[in-house]
Amino acid sequence: xxxxxxIPYLRRMRPEDLLTPTPAGVCCKVGGFHIDPTRPVERAVIxxxxxxxxxxxxxxxxxxxxxxxxxxxxxGESFAGTTQAIRYGERIALDGIGVTLHPAGHVLGSAQVAVxxxxxxxxxxxxxxxxxxxxxxxFELVLCDIFITEATFGLPVFRHGDPQSEIAKLLxxxxxxxxxxxxxxxxxxxxxxxxxxxxxxxxxDKPIYLHGALDRITHYYxxxxxxxxxxxxxxxVNKAELAGAIALCPPSALQELWSRRFPDxxxxxxxxxxxxxxxxxxxxxxxxxxxxDHADWDGLTATITATGASEVWVTxxxxxxxxxxxxxxxxxxxxxxxxxxxxxxxxxxxxPVANGEASA
Amino acid sequence: MNRFAExxxxxxxxxxxxxxLRLITEYFRSTGDPDRGWALAALTGALSFQxxxxxIIRTLISERADPVLFGLSYDYVGDLSETVALMWPVPAEAAxxxxxxxxxxxxxxxxxxxxxxxxxxxxxxxxxxxETGRWALLKLLTGGLRVxxxxxxxxxxxxxxxxxxxQEIELIWPGLKPPYGDLFAWLEGRADKPVQRDPxxxxxxxxxxxxxxxxxxxxxxxxxxxxxxxxxxxVQAVANVDSKxxxxxxxxxxxxxxxSGSFPDLIDxxxxxxxxxxxxxxxxxxxxxxxNVLQQRLNRKTVNAKLMADFPAHLRAYDLIVDGxxxxxxxxxxxxxxxxxxxxxRLNDPRVDLSPLIPFTTWDELAAARANPTGLDAEAIEGVxxxxxxxxxxxxxxxxxxxxxxxxxxxxxxxxMYAQRGHGKRSSFYSDYTFGVWTAGAAGDELVPVGxxxxxxxxxELVEIDRFVRRHTVDRFGPVREVVHExxxxxxxxxxxxxxxxxxxxxxxLAMRFPxxxxxxxxxPPGEADRLETLEAMLxxxxxxxxxxx
Numbered sequence: 080x081x082x083x084x085x086i087p088y089l090r091r092m093r094p095e096d097l098l099t100p101t102p103a104g105v106c107c108k109v110g111g112f113h114i115d116p117t118r119p120v121e122r123a124v125i126x127x128x129x130x131x132x133x134x135x136x137x138x139x140x141x142x143x144x145x146x147x148x149x150x151x152x153x154x155g156e157s158f159a160g161t162t163q164a165i166r167y168g169e170r171i172a173l174d175g176i177g178v179t180l181h182p183a184g185h186v187l188g189s190a191q192v193a194v195x196x197x198x199x200x201x202x203x204x205x206x207x208x209x210x211x212x213x214x215x216x217x218f219e220l221v222l223c224d225i226f227i228t229e230a231t232f233g234l235p236v237f238r239h240g241d242p243q244s245e246i247a248k249l250l251x252x253x254x255x256x257x258x259x260x261x262x263x264x265x266x267x268x269x270x271x272x273x274x275x276x277x278x279x280x281x282x283x284d285k286p287i288y289l290h291g292a293l294d295r296i297t298h299y300y301x302x303x304x305x306x307x308x309x310x311x312x313x314x315x316v317n318k319a320e321l322a323g324a325i326a327l328c329p330p331s332a333l334q335e336l337w338s339r340r341f342p343d344x345x346x347x348x349x350x351x352x353x354x355x356x357x358x359x360x361x362x363x364x365x366x367x368x369x370x371x372d373h374a375d376w377d378g379l380t381a382t383i384t385a386t387g388a389s390e391v392w393v394t395x396x397x398x399x400x401x402x403x404x405x406x407x408x409x410x411x412x413x414x415x416x417x418x419x420x421x422x423x424x425x426x427x428x429x430x431p432v433a434n435g436e437a438s439a
Numbered sequence: 440m441n442r443f444a445e446x447x448x449x450x451x452x453x454x455x456x457x458x459x460l461r462l463i464t465e466y467f468r469s470t471g472d473p474d475r476g477w478a479l480a481a482l483t484g485a486l487s488f489q490x491x492x493x494x495i496i497r498t499l500i501s502e503r504a505d506p507v508l509f510g511l512s513y514d515y516v517g518d519l520s521e522t523v524a525l526m527w528p529v530p531a532e533a534a535x536x537x538x539x540x541x542x543x544x545x546x547x548x549x550x551x552x553x554x555x556x557x558x559x560x561x562x563x564x565x566x567x568x569x570e571t572g573r574w575a576l577l578k579l580l581t582g583g584l585r586v587x588x589x590x591x592x593x594x595x596x597x598x599x600x601x602x603x604x605x606q607e608i609e610l611i612w613p614g615l616k617p618p619y620g621d622l623f624a625w626l627e628g629r630a631d632k633p634v635q636r637d638p639x640x641x642x643x644x645x646x647x648x649x650x651x652x653x654x655x656x657x658x659x660x661x662x663x664x665x666x667x668x669x670x671x672x673x674v675q676a677v678a679n680v681d682s683k684x685x686x687x688x689x690x691x692x693x694x695x696x697x698x699s700g701s702f703p704d705l706i707d708x709x710x711x712x713x714x715x716x717x718x719x720x721x722x723x724x725x726x727x728x729x730x731n732v733l734q735q736r737l738n739r740k741t742v743n744a745k746l747m748a749d750f751p752a753h754l755r756a757y758d759l760i761v762d763g764x765x766x767x768x769x770x771x772x773x774x775x776x777x778x779x780x781x782x783x784x785r786l787n788d789p790r791v792d793l794s795p796l797i798p799f800t801t802w803d804e805l806a807a808a809r810a811n812p813t814g815l816d817a818e819a820i821e822g823v824x825x826x827x828x829x830x831x832x833x834x835x836x837x838x839x840x841x842x843x844x845x846x847x848x849x850x851x852x853x854x855x856m857y858a859q860r861g862h863g864k865r866s867s868f869y870s871d872y873t874f875g876v877w878t879a880g881a882a883g884d885e886l887v888p889v890g891x892x893x894x895x896x897x898x899x900e901l902v903e904i905d906r907f908v909r910r911h912t913v914d915r916f917g918p919v920r921e922v923v924h925e926x927x928x929x930x931x932x933x934x935x936x937x938x939x940x941x942x943x944x945x946x947x948x949l950a951m952r953f954p955x956x957x958x959x960x961x962x963x964p965p966g967e968a969d970r971l972e973t974l975e976a977m978l979x980x981x982x983x984x985x986x987x988x989x
């Protein structure tokens with residue numbers, strides 16, 4: 080624990096002295112690090128492996144072991160100068176500033192970053208959800224003075240509901256159309272594996288087919304002890320065999336030539352965006368599955384309330400609505416307008432297959 | 440109600456016409472009377488509830504949700520019914536009676552209830568229904584289903600129930616009333632075909648396809664007749680006498696809406712039994728006025744003598760559908776045209792005249808006429824119409840019989856200034872654009888807005904512009920984003936439009952007709968976009984006939 084007397088100037092520190100929002104991400108000047116910076120920096124603490132938060136090219140990267148593994152898988156061994164793995168709950172000090180990581184419940188290895196000095200605690204939650212997910216550690220509530228939250232689904236129209244009822248809808252459609260394949264667009268890191276796990280929980284035990292872009296990350300999940308059942312590559316499987324099959328692919332592949340190898344495919348997409356009909360229609364989705372790895376409106380507002388924070392900073396998404404909600408409740412609240420988060424989520428249509436895990 | 444809600448929900452996602460047909464036919468097959476009839480009425484737009492206004496729904500949600508959060512949500516979702524359906528707070532003790540509520544119960548209750556009881560009843564239904572049910576109910580109340588089903592498609596699906604030609608339904612449709620028990624009885628072979636009893640019914644209009652590059656090469660000019668396409672509104676004027684010998688005269692819009700009440704001056708002119716397909720125009724002292732002038736005559740609740748004197752209504756006849764007791768729809772166009780000429784001569788009224796044919800023997804001759812229409816009314820000409828001499832009068836938009844060949848649009852390069860999110864299919868995308876051109880200001884050149892456009896671009900271009908807007912926002916005014924627009928920074932849009940009017944409503948003093956985004960000019964620096972003077976030069980002789988406000 081850092082002694083307040085060791086750094087006397089911190090005694091009356093304002094929150095902005097501990098963490099400063101910049102267009103490239105929040106920065107802890109005293110501790111000499113950034114959280115999820117969108118440009119290369121000397122030292123970065125990374126909340127999770129999605130490409131809008133975890134970028135290559137930093138001097139030093141501190142993250143959970145899983146996030147470091149996922150970055151290695153995606154960017155190669157030399158994605159950063161040095162790396163330091165931090166387990167959930169392990170306390171480290173960076174130039175006198177206390178830093179701990181706590182499960183965010185978003186994807187495997189995702190973490191909230193708690194930054195603490197002089198009795199002031201700020202939690203940068205990255206992306207998070209407060210509902211059960213068989214593929215990652217559950218969200219841990221951390222009491223704090225300031226809570227930095229996302230707002231991807233920060234409008235009261237977003238209520239994600241029970242994911243198992245969406246899977247039931249999928250399985251009904253599969254039994255209704257035994258001659259057609261069901262193609263589910265799902266982000267390659269997190270969503271795809273969660274959808275598979277949910278399908279298995281629902282008792283479906285036939286092989287599930289994967290697009291090549293999902294292979295590596297899915298196998299990494301399996302290597303971490305997450306049971307996903309019989310998974311097969313679509314390669315070299317003939318069309319007739321795929322009748323009645325379920326296959327997963329990055330969302331962009333739904334409209335690509337790749338999808339023609341399936342017999343009369345039913346186009347499905349697993350995303351919180353599917354809650355809004357026009358979004359599903361814009362993508363030509365016939366079977367929308369409302370399954371999200373982000374907190375919905377009720378989740379965001381319940382979490383903010385539960386942290387006990389008196390001040391909320393909103394990083395990206397529908398920040399106007401969430402800031403308004405917080406202020407009406409007497410909390411201090413501000414949008415951070417960080418450039419680069421959620422970009423892929425906002426304009427999914429343009430999402431390339433190569434980094435197809437945009438985070439909705 | 441939940442079966443109907445499920446049908447609408449599936450239709451909303453189903454892109455293929457044939458699958459939509461199957462879904463609707465299957466619904467008609469498996470749903471009894473009167474529910475399926477009310478569903479057909481809803482799908483064909485035949486239902487309206489006098490007291491059900493979007494305002495009621497707005498009031499209900501404003502009593503239950505923070506107005507700022509509702510505003511942001513509506514802006515995002517782009518559809519009032521869906522926004523309310525999604526954010527409606529369901530009371531914990533609500534009895535989920537979704538399966539018990541029938542479509543016919545809802546409709547019968549709605550037609551019975553007075554204005555004062557309506558909001559309470561709607562709220563009770565919303566409390567009972569699930570999200571899909573709420574959405575369907577609100578769609579039904581506000582009238583715009585927007586599930587990608589045209590009235591024609593719904594009738595085709597009904598026809599399929601009895602293996603009938605949809606044309607048969609079209610012909611008897613104007614005499615049918617929801618919930619169409621007699622129609623379904625006939626389709627299922629339980630009764631005779633219903634007969635048409637209205638003495639002056641609307642007959643569904645025949646529409647033209649736009650002529651595309653290369654279409655002409657495949658067509659023989661000898662097979663076609665050409666006439667001008669006038670810039671007014673397409674109408675059908677029907678006159679007859681009823682069984683008691685009283686005259687029945689009606690003016691219908693292209694979609695069959697009865698607009699007789701707005702044009703008593705024209706009704707008086709229609710003294711001969713028949714049905715004319717023509718263009719409604721305003722003609723002053725023998726000259727056709729611009730669409731802008733006509734607009735001032737439209738959508739008026741009260742029509743007084745002064746309005747009729749200032750904006751005299753005129754019918755320019757294209758076609759004759761019925762002559763006396765003769766239905767001419769199965770005759771070839773050339774024969775109908777001859778009957779029309781004789782009919783107009785007999786009528787002999789200055790308020791009704793013939794749309795003249797354009798003489799031509801080759802496509803080049805016609806192209807020359809189209810490029811440079813002459814005569815007093817040249818500025819009211821939108822282009823030319825090509826009609827096959829042997830074309831029957833077929834409702835809807837049959838391929839290959841009628842073609843519209845519009846004049847080439849005007850083009851200017853303008854700079855994107857403001858963007859707003861769209862509605863419906865475009866919801867959540869910034870798809871409504873205000874653009875400007877350069878003009879000399881107090882502190883050097885500045886951009887002045889000259890118009891707004893919300894279509895013309897491809898889906899891919901929409902994604903690109905949307906991203907540009909999000910990344911280059913410099914200010915926000917409610918739902919509107921101001922985007923960067925400087926000489927060296929910004930986005931140039933090539934805008935196409937059909938005409939230009941002087942207007943006191945716009946700061947630039949100009950109003951564009953039918954503007955749309957023709958092309959994105961990522962290559963062009965905004966400083967090189969067009970100037971206001973360029974647009975003013977385009978006003979030229981084509982706005983010789985201007986509105987009183989200019």
